[in-house]
Amino acid sequence: MPSRDNQFIQLRRQKLEKLLAAGIEPYPIKSFRTNKIEDILKGKDDWVASNQEVSLAGRLVAMRRQGKLSFGDLEDASGKIQIYVAQNLVGEENYELFKLCDPGDFIQVKGTLFFTQAGEYSLRANQISLLAKNLRPLPPIKEKVIDGKLVRYSALSDVEIRYRKRYLDLLLNPSHRDIFIRRAKIISAIRSFLDEREFIEVETPILQPLYGGANARPFITHHNALDIDLYLRIATELYLKRLIVGGFEKIYELGKDFRNEGMDRIHNPEFTMLELYEAYSDLAGMMDLTESLLKYLAINVLHQSIYKFRGYNIDLSEPFQKASMQNLLKDYLGLELSEDDYDKAVEFCQKHNIDIPPGAGTGKLIYLIYENMIEEQIIQPTFVTDFPKEVSPLAKAKPDNPFWADRFELLIAGYEFANAFSELNDPLEQRARLEAQAALRALGDEEASVVDEDFLEALEYGMPPMGGLGIGIDRLVMLLTENDSIKEVILFPQMKPEQPL
């Protein structure tokens, strides 16, 4: 870790003193620019021919001093351009100011555009002014174009610093800035995709007196004025369903959920989730919507059909496959299991070292076998359908065989990308399911749901049949930006404090 006042910082402080002594305000209130650098980089010959004076503002990221002539690189959010600062053009006094500038300073440069002898398109300064003095040097930025590709030398690569001080990562690694630009594009495209289909975006409480809608342990917080504990939501599901009871037909929420669980390359304690509900739709409708949305994002928005992810080439342009869980068990393991095969399922689990949790029935066992032995082998986009009802407490049972729920998960590269079902709207049945969950909880399953009476009451007023869908946005962004770690696609991933607080 950098010390608080090492030689570099001392030197910058001294320069600051010199600036103040010279009557220069190092943090002026006003700044001015006529153009973004991007504008100037378009139609270079015209800018040069016009000889028009422009003002650019940005961060000085590199300097090459050469006595009474200096070069520098000026960067703003839109691009980067070389500046040419000659003493005879800016004057002695202004040149002295420039000599007190360092890489990392924000400056404003007024000048005209030209090509240097080496052919580099540059801004020839008539005047430099300081916008904000840097007091802590940036790691050096050294780069060179080799075969048309920008090679950066000694880039900041320490992942710990990159995550803890994301601003440095963004500043020093432009390709990492692109990840978040892409993330923003994806999220904005999801909204326009749904808005076009007449979904209404809503916001439901993050602070909830009871949590539900998923199996997970919650974060608990306290409200002082009410003197009650509140939970940070683990899902938006139960509130969104109340809104369907209230008469909305197509709604979605895009926001953070919080789960108090382990962290790894695909789990961050707070993560972004899309949930949507559509009245009078069903599982087939959700499947179409999921597939269209992913293809829209991949192909229409990002213009790419094959994504390198976890060492696989994931093709999002082909039709997604479909397979029922029961058939997967048969195909992958040669195992035929149905509702009456409890003993057979137990035997199989024991043989393959799959722990059997207390209270597990045949459905739970089937799900565990699938999860432990098959899930990670499903690489290309596949809708896995027909989950056991036992592990789907909020999904409607299939009419032809109520052992199974009308549900799918979309699997890609062994990860879940979407989860959808025909939503259970029978209030009595829902109560029975939640009570069964509560019973599991009593047996020690800390992730099982609790009974939410207010939600059950809402259901009793009547909720239409509908399809519901959840998509983990961070994981989707991982796929669409070809990153294998969730920390790479979250600006400020959760980290342990370096020192005890």
Added chain:
RNA sequence: GGUCCAGUAACUCAGCGGUAGAGUAUCUGCCUUUUAAGCAGAGAGUCGUUGGUUCGAUUCCAACCUGGAUCACCA
């Protein structure tokens, strides 16, 4: 939580029982078309932390901290 790997200058890294090294960055000098500018010189480090072994530890040992990988757990 288990196992393995890593932590040395601002950045990227080498070193490894005997006074701490390189490149870049920084500072000083020279330099008006450079661009990983150049040339000459200089400064810069609690070698993650705390203990132990040793005449002597950045190096060996132990514990701990932080990060990564992996397994377990988990949407």
